[in-house]
Amino acid sequence: MQFAPINASDLIPITGAYRHRVSPPLIAGYEGVGTVVAAPPAFRHLLGQRVLPLRGVGTWQRYVDCDPLSAVPVPPDISTTLAARAYINPLAALLMLKQWSPAGKRVLITAGGSACALLLAQWARQMGASSITAIHRAPQHGARLQQLGIAALAETQRAEIAAAAQQCDRVFDAVGGEIGQLIWQALSVDAEFIAYGVLSGKPVRVNAPRPALHWFHVRHTLEDLAHQDWQRLFSELWPLLRASECGEVEIFPLAHWREAIQCYHQSGRERKPLLQIS
Structure with missing residues (x-):
């Protein structure tokens, strides 16, 4: 993993508001971007590529296992800090x-x-x-x-x-x-x-x-989505994100996660807190 943002959907389970579907111990984080370091033979072409390891939880950690069919390749012209925020x-x-x-x-x-x-x-x-x-x-x-x-x-x-x-x-x-x-x-x-x-x-x-x-x-919307439809949605998203004002980020090392969460809760915040995982 390289970067993971902080969203309300990441913090709500931590508070216990989603306790009916969260079974601790569990790593927080629903989105982020990383580089593929290992892959099954059929997906060797993804090695070294930036991808979004999504449709799961636990992106606030150094290594994430992900279904290769759900890994979304990041286009070369999309910045890594924007790719980290391209999901939720x-x-x-x-x-x-x-x-x-x-x-x-x-x-x-x-x-x-x-x-x-x-x-x-x-x-x-x-x-x-x-x-x-x-x-x-x-x-x-x-x-x-x-x-x-x-x-x-x-x-x-x-x-x-x-x-x-x-x-x-x-x-x-x-x-x-x-x-x-x-x-x-x-x-x-x-x-x-x-x-x-x-x-x-x-x-x-x-x-x-x-x-x-x-x-x-x-x-709820994505639960039954087929892999090809999942990838198609991102093919629609990348051109939209390229042409949009997506805001600025403030980067925090993973060890400073407390400060990052405090930043998220600041009223009038202008920058998205982003955890730098590696």
Whole structure:
């Protein structure tokens, strides 16, 4: 292994919130990038290549065993630090936009400073959204969104958020809590609310069938995916990532994992913490 990022999905099992499907002892980490050092005869062509050793857990360690059919080769022009982040957030964003097309829709996105929201906003625009508004917490996140041509609202602008929700067709929410609840209650009955995270710790509660609320989990979507379809998804992702603003990283040696996690939790953080494994 070379690098592995820190994501909410990595930290939630550590807290015990996923205790129903986590059996310690277990190594943390769902994504990252490494170089193949050993392979079965049929996959000798992968030796020395950078790959994403995915569809398992335990990337926060020096060596990872992976099904060779699930190992995703990294194109030569993709940087190693970008490749390390090419799974959880990019794949979630792509799969959500495939399932709930933004074409011709007015889109509202929460957690606008997050890596997934940043990709959702850029790719929704490429896929033909008629308007995109992102809700953010820190002022610097608002400035970055505006530089990318995305309308930005601070979390404190509650009246403006409610007004935007009344006019939107699709919501991609990673926050829940008061913001998510405010948005869902302001939506028209024909709108769709896609919840893919609960950063506030409080899920949105609904008391009516409309507007529709959908829960999205990458893990559930990929469980039955054939190997060839898995590889095809990444062939779609690489061109998108090449042409997107994916944010900066801050690198921490693996021994400094505590500092890396503290960095992840900093409000207004502008860089993605990345563990340098080797």
